[in-house]
Amino acid sequence: MEPLSIGKVKIETPVILAPMAAVNCASFRLLCREAGAGMVTTPMLVCNQVVANPEKIISRTCYLKEEKPISTQLLGSDRKLMEEATRIIDEFSDVIDINLGCPEKDALAIQAGAFFAKHPEQIEKAIAPVISATNKPVTAKIRTGWDEKSIKTLEIVRILEDLGIDAITIHARTKKQKYSGKADWDEIMKAKEQANVPIIGNGDIFVPGTAKAMMEQTRCDAIMVGRGAIGNPLIFRGIKALLETGQGLPEPTEQEKIDSFMRFLKYYKKHEKVRAFTELRQQAMWFTKGLRGARSLRDKLMRSQTVDEILSIYSNT
Numbered sequence: 001m002e003p004l005s006i007g008k009v010k011i012e013t014p015v016i017l018a019p020m021a022a023v024n025c026a027s028f029r030l031l032c033r034e035a036g037a038g039m040v041t042t043p044m045l046v047c048n049q050v051v052a053n054p055e056k057i058i059s060r061t062c063y064l065k066e067e068k069p070i071s072t073q074l075l076g077s078d079r080k081l082m083e084e085a086t087r088i089i090d091e092f093s094d095v096i097d098i099n100l101g102c103p104e105k106d107a108l109a110i111q112a113g114a115f116f117a118k119h120p121e122q123i124e125k126a127i128a129p130v131i132s133a134t135n136k137p138v139t140a141k142i143r144t145g146w147d148e149k150s151i152k153t154l155e156i157v158r159i160l161e162d163l164g165i166d167a168i169t170i171h172a173r174t175k176k177q178k179y180s181g182k183a184d185w186d187e188i189m190k191a192k193e194q195a196n197v198p199i200i201g202n203g204d205i206f207v208p209g210t211a212k213a214m215m216e217q218t219r220c221d222a223i224m225v226g227r228g229a230i231g232n233p234l235i236f237r238g239i240k241a242l243l244e245t246g247q248g249l250p251e252p253t254e255q256e257k258i259d260s261f262m263r264f265l266k267y268y269k270k271h272e273k274v275r276a277f278t279e280l281r282q283q284a285m286w287f288t289k290g291l292r293g294a295r296s297l298r299d300k301l302m303r304s305q306t307v308d309e310i311l312s313i314y315s316n317t
């Protein structure tokens with residue numbers, strides 16, 4: 001397993017936490033780093049909002065020095081806003097990533113995200129202002145195209161390389177697929193054959209064995225894990241061990257999973273000052289999925305109102 005270099009940033013373990021809106025709070029990111037992720041990513045930050053309310057967005061993102069290296073993901077398409085948002089988040093970020101794949105209506109409405117899968121000729125307006133506003137490495141995260149009839153992975157990769165991008169993540173699905181169907185890893189493989197910049201493969205890694213399979217099948221330089229890490233940051237421990245030694249680890253025990261959530265709660269209490277309590281409850285639901293006695297735990301969780309109440313529920317398990 002080779003470390004990954006994105007521009008001047010060296011990432012010891014080429015396994016990255018995917019950007020995930022409403023999931024990647026600082027406490028979760030930190031847990032993923034501790035478990036073995038080589039780099040973590042913020043949820044996407046919409047450039048309009050960053051510029052309109054920088055203090056709020058920065059304090060909500062809650063950058064921690066312990067979680068570095070961190071990539072900040074930006075979504076947008078307006079040149080001025082992209083440039084200004086980049087200047088605002090620059091000092092907190094080791095890498096800046098640009099979202100060219102979000103399929104949601106709000107993103108398409110501002111001609112951003114997966115809009116560019118349909119209009120690759122316009123990608124320049126989201127990328128060039130960011131590159132010109134920072135000395136940090138700039139990466140992009142793409143889908144393979146708008147739908148199965150218009151696969152554009154290789155065209156988009158070429159455009160991004162010409163613009164001077166430092167690495168490209170490929171979520172190997174179309175915009176139309178959203179999260180359904182299977183990710184088409186062949187697109188990652190073809191991009192890797194063509195590209196001169198690092199290619200990060202993404203899509204459908206839920207267990208360590210699949211991480212290894214993606215690296216072997218596509219020869220990508222790094223992998224990115226999203227849903228497989230939700231409520232389960234220990235997945236990074238298993239992936240790292242398997243990639244480093246070729247040997248898998250036993251599944252995390254119930255106790256390890258509870259310990260991991262307790263740690264999450266402690267970080268949450270310490271660091272996250274501006275988040276809605278419902279988000280914490282949601283994290284608790286994810287972390288307790290499948291645990292013994294989960295049903296009664298979840299009932300208690302749904303009634304809880306403070307971090308301390310949740311901590312006491314778990315201290316008594």
Ligand SMILES: Cc1cc2nc3c(=O)[nH]c(=O)nc-3n(C[C@H](O)[C@H](O)[C@H](O)COP(=O)(O)O)c2cc1C
Nearest residue numbers: 018019020021043044099171203204205225226227
């Ligand atoms: C809850 C959730 C939020 C997401 N938010 C973002 C986001 O903010 N930016 C982004 O580029 N992708 C986002 N994604 C997509 C993931 O980064 C990733 O590309 C996708 O889930 C496929 O990887 P996986 O199969 O490992 O989950 C999100 C996915 C989920 C499930």
